[in-house]
Amino acid sequence: MTVSTTELRDAARQVVDDLGLAADEQDTWALVAELGWLVLEMPEADSGLGLDLADACALHVELGRGLARVPFIAALLAIDTVVQSELPERADLLASLGSGDRYIGVPLAETEVQYVGGKLDGVAHGVPAADRSREVLLWSGANDCIALVAIDAPGLQLECSNTWDETRRLFDLHLEDVVPTCILARGDAAHALLRRLRMRRDFALAAEAVGGATSILERTVAYLGERQQFGRPLAMFQALKHRCADLKSQVEAATALLEAGLAQTASAHDCAAAERAGLAAKLLANNTYTHVVEEALQLHGGIGMTSEHDCHLFLKRAMLDEHLGRGRDAYARMLAGGSLYDT
Amino acid sequence: MEQSDDATGALRREVSAWLRDNVPGAWRESMTGTAQESFVELQRGWFQKLSAAGYATPHWPEGWLGGGRSLAQQKLIFEEVARADAPRLILYFVALYHAACTLLECGSAEQQARYLPAIQDGQIWCQGFSEPNAGSDLAALRTRAERRGDVYIVNGQKTWSTMAQYADRCLLLARNDRSGPPQAGLTYLLLDMHAPGVTVRPISQITGDDEFAEIFFDDVEVPVTERVGEEGAGWAVAQATLASERGLTLVELSQRMRSALPRLADAINAAGRGDDSALQDDFGNLLARVDATCALADRYLHKRITGEEGPGDASIVKLFYSRTLREFTLLGRRVGGFTAQCERGFMRGATQETGNWPLDFMNSYNWSIAGGSDEVQRNIIAERMLGMQREPKDWHTVERI
16 A cells, blocks of 8 residues: 555544444535545546555444445545546536535446447436436446446436445435436447446445445454453353454455455556456455455354444445445456356 | 666676576476486486576575575576476475574584585585474473583484485484473584484485485483584574575475466466366466465565564465465366376376476475474464463363363
């Protein structure tokens, strides 16, 4: 991690700590905009800060620690895609996106959308805070078209997904003969942009998961240090110590893999290597997050089963997260695919 | 890092070119089911070449052949040796790392002048720390060293000493005083394995190999000049020994594990199970874990280079490595099936990536038991890193609570 990334992370940690766990979406959004986090990766020529994916992921880690309700991953994915595009109104669009006045939603899951005869049909899953966005960035299942669609376009219906996790506020978008506002890319250009978008989405989700896993483990260790039974703190029992030590080693491994992968995206000209690193980071981060939070609930005992305790917020986020991105089973199989037959 | 990419690239090319010309060919085949004597011969030959080229001692100070390399350069050499699939220098490891680093840090000028050139010439050392009743609890050791004039008289027993049957010298930790707390009253000696009263008995392992041995000491005389550090200061000297190779070994081991992944993929494909989705899941998950092990080992070494190493950092890497290695060899065992159970040959010096899966699985326990067991690592992580409270020292206090 570079010095500037470390400083950014420390500043973000302070902000997220001050906001508190799972803080209000609107308040957090206003703060994110005010702090300039939305222009973090915009080129300096577009009045952005010109920082890179590793910096953005440092923020995702911190927001993941705090289970922030803000749709920051989707916002940055949309901004990067617009930056990469050659839209005529690119400059105006970037200005309003960077200030936080405008938000474009992006699906955090895979879509089942077809683009035929200038119209979009099907369902797009997992768009966070879609009811707050003016447009949504969508693509065809065949990866040959990326479009911006107005949220109030005829034929488009929003359906709140009502997931167990209440911090992401995901929506399904049902599309029937919807005419896009504009097309961002077609054909090979769309393919390339979507590879980039999915790679960045993998890293962002991995970063949030690493943050969440780190946070719930810290909380669990702190709880075990306070909670007294049999006349001593639970932390003194070796059986529990060893479980926490295993969890710590897994969280550290997921963190190291994420950071090594991000270093690769910064230096590699090899798109496939960055893509593979993103797959591995997302897979391990989500495996770790779910495992840590499952253990955390058990280690908290009865209090972890109550809604007044925060443990369940992490559990629900982790359960949801492993299905986001390319889907629960895609990651291991794609990684194995380079070495094994028929994948 | 400390040098330009150009200089790093040049060193990498130099080392990999040298390795291409010098790594013993087909050693995996010739070491399969062979007698230990031919293994020792291979190790000697490979060590002489590596040492003459200076690649055996990059961690030694400037002035020694091959010495004065930065930690980053040492890492690069380790990585290339692992990538070239060269045999691990099991026979010389204690001499090159434990003995040399202990002497460099705590030895007298006379001891350094005497032993370091001998080590570079191929003197073999073993470690005499563990005892039958002092494994994880090393400070409980009972081998005695009694001062009598200019010598110490050593009596007792050591165990789990790697390759002790071939060793010329032993790094011995013995007790000179039983009156104080266990960590006080220990003295660090350099013991001649050819001296009268030394008996070595190899330990037959579950794999059929005998890399370890027991050492018995019966009134063995060690001159006082062979003591490292002060009498009674042996515990501190032993810490220098144990800290000597951490980091680099883990980089090498994790790199070797990554290099062995294609062997596992080949086995899956050869078994006609490349399209078995359950195996794909497990193999994909393993790939991510192996990559993470390499990333952890790299990050740890980087922390050592920049002086940011914290308590428990080394334990995290070792624990994650040993758990991942277990999973790796378990998956191999699963893929190998009944056929693999019928192949009882073993390969010397091959670590745990031979492709003989039951053998590799059994050998993987070397890394979850030796050098601080997983359980000891977990204690260190929980107490020193996570700050979880220690149990009361006095067991009777616990009972009363």
